[in-house]
Amino acid sequence: MLFDNPVFENWYTDSMSISRNVPYKVGNIDKKKREEVYKDVPCRVYSTKRNGPSWKETAATAAATDKIACDVSVDLKAGDMLMIVRGGRLGNDREPERYFAGLPQLYYDPVGGVLSGLEHQEAVLLMDEVIK
16 A cells, blocks of 8 residues: 555545446336445546647547556546546645546555555546537
8 A cells, every 4th residue: 555655655646536337227127327436535647648629510629648546445447437636635626627547457566565565556547528
């Protein structure tokens, strides 16, 4: 766990809420709805790759592919919708940015996380928003 090493105690400066599609039934019909499964998870957005606005026939869009790091204990899955507040753990109350998570990659410490405390997971994020 990254917090076990005091050098990296304040590494996760951002916070995120994780929502995913969960199944439910209405009578005999199977449906899915997006439901928040985690709230205020410590994380860090890094390696941002933001493009300028893209013009289409009906609207302009903004897209980005950023990366996120969080603890290995977080149940992050591909397709999860993440609402991330940059600087949220530092008291920043900005509007959250909406992303969708790619397949997470877990990085374990070779000796069970007891030496460096650098265990974490990373995922590539996609943001594709219509500009209002």
